[in-house]
Amino acid sequence: MAKWVAQIDRPERVPEMVSHAFHLAVSGRPGPVVLALPEDMQSATAAVADTARYQRVAAHPGTDDMNKLREMLAQAQRPFVMLGGGGWNRQACDDIQAFAAANALPVGCAYRCQDLIDNRHPNYVGDVAAGLNPALENRIRNSDLLLAIGPRLGEWTTINYTLINIPRPKQKFIHVHAGAEELGRVYQADLLINSGMPEFAAAARKLAPVKAAWAEATRTSRAEFEAWQQPVAMPGALNLSEVIAFLRERLPPGTIVTNGAGNFTLWVHRFYQYTGFRTQLGPTSGAMGYGVPSGVAAKLVHPQRPVVSFAGDGDFLMNGQELATAAQYDAKVIFIVVNNGMYGTIRMHQEKYYPGRVSGTELRNPDFAALARAYGLRGEIVEKTADFAPAFERAWNAKTASLLELRIDPDAISPRTTLSAIRAEALKGKKT
Numbered sequence: 001m002a003k004w005v006a007q008i009d010r011p012e013r014v015p016e017m018v019s020h021a022f023h024l025a026v027s028g029r030p031g032p033v034v035l036a037l038p039e040d041m042q043s044a045t046a047a048v049a050d051t052a053r054y055q056r057v058a059a060h061p062g063t064d065d066m067n068k069l070r071e072m073l074a075q076a077q078r079p080f081v082m083l084g085g086g087g088w089n090r091q092a093c094d095d096i097q098a099f100a101a102a103n104a105l106p107v108g109c110a111y112r113c114q115d116l117i118d119n120r121h122p123n124y125v126g127d128v129a130a131g132l133n134p135a136l137e138n139r140i141r142n143s144d145l146l147l148a149i150g151p152r153l154g155e156w157t158t159i160n161y162t163l164i165n166i167p168r169p170k171q172k173f174i175h176v177h178a179g180a181e182e183l184g185r186v187y188q189a190d191l192l193i194n195s196g197m198p199e200f201a202a203a204a205r206k207l208a209p210v211k212a213a214w215a216e217a218t219r220t221s222r223a224e225f226e227a228w229q230q231p232v233a234m235p236g237a238l239n240l241s242e243v244i245a246f247l248r249e250r251l252p253p254g255t256i257v258t259n260g261a262g263n264f265t266l267w268v269h270r271f272y273q274y275t276g277f278r279t280q281l282g283p284t285s286g287a288m289g290y291g292v293p294s295g296v297a298a299k300l301v302h303p304q305r306p307v308v309s310f311a312g313d314g315d316f317l318m319n320g321q322e323l324a325t326a327a328q329y330d331a332k333v334i335f336i337v338v339n340n341g342m343y344g345t346i347r348m349h350q351e352k353y354y355p356g357r358v359s360g361t362e363l364r365n366p367d368f369a370a371l372a373r374a375y376g377l378r379g380e381i382v383e384k385t386a387d388f389a390p391a392f393e394r395a396w397n398a399k400t401a402s403l404l405e406l407r408i409d410p411d412a413i414s415p416r417t418t419l420s421a422i423r424a425e426a427l428k429g430k431k432t
Contacts, residue, residue, distance in 0.1 A: 058196030084110025084151025236409025
């Protein structure tokens with residue numbers, strides 16, 4: 001879970017070990033370090049020199065690597081670019097977007113990294129994660145050059161390691177990553193580039209564009225993405241895809257949208273368009289309980305930017321008490337709680353593998369809107385699609401943070417299927 005773990009054993013080593021910890025945490029693939037501080041070290045003293053401020057150390061792509069990348073790109077007919085991972089900044093995102101535009105490249109983003117490129121950009125063609133657009137999946141499988149910039153290519157981004165062949169992808173493969181230890185770990189690439197994301201993106205932007213034989217295919221892929229974003233039918237009086245489509249049009253650019261973990265996020269990721277760097281916050285680990293506190297934190301860091309935070313009912317119950325923090329610090333977040341009365345993701349898997357055997361996934365929930373009012377915030381229940389827009393406007397104009405509880409049909413387990421359909425299919429399979 002950490003890049004380095006150590007314990008300070010002598011007070012005179014504090015500058016040395018703290019300096020090393022900061023350098024290690026921000027360099028290569030960024031990540032946490034742990035320094036244990038025993039009780040005796042908290043009272044011990046030592047005369048030491050001041051340590052200098054840490055510096056980020058990052059690898060840069062070599063000229064030969066970039067020339068080979070351009071050569072491979074020029075030889076391709078069906079390339080695809082996938083962005084992901086950490087270590088990005090706004091300039092790096094601008095640079096990589098310019099590189100994609102100059103070469104008419106189709107760009108997708110790894111799991112919960114959709115804000116690395118403006119989703120309104122004509123070269124953005126969708127997210128490569130759970131609930132992957134079948135048309136996009138087909139394009140990735142049939143690509144002849146895959147350029148992965150930043151992602152580790154774990155199970156979420158590869159459909160449990162089935163989207164890309166292991167160990168050698170069938171297409172030409174270029175993998176760019178900040179951590180040398182990650183390159184070649186699972187996938188053997190034709191070109192491995194160890195580089196920080198800002199460093200690689202700047203170099204990519206400077207490359208002379210190639211003649212894009214795939215420009216029309218990129219436009220078609222974009223059209224497939226836009227069609228994929230059209231609302232779909234779902235059981236019940238409240239259609240979550242229409243709710244997200246409304247927010248896609250209503251929220252101003254720069255709005256920060258956060259979410260916890262659960263099946264409710266499938267609607268958010270599919271039907272919303274993130275407008276650029278740091279407009280999406282979501283747990284790439286899939287950890288529940290992230291929705292409410294991430295919304296509060298985002299608003300405290302960026303008080304002038306609108307923040308909308310999504311949570312499932314089970315997700316909310318893990319850290320919903322952070323509404324108190326929103327109230328205490330006047331963090332005017334709009335919290336949206338999607339309530340289907342269950343741990344939806346776990347229930348989906350129960351029905352898929354053990355149809356009809358429900359165990360520990362039903363929830364007896366409180367009145368979430370009343371709970372928000374108990375914290376001194378605004379709370380409202382929405383049970384019909386037509387009622388959402390006016391309820392949202394009331395929340396938008398409120399003087400405090402607001403919570404909208406969306407009560408959806410429990411059968412609406414994902415945008416692509418229903419719980420009853422999953423159960424029926426599983427039972428059919430058991431009979432055969």
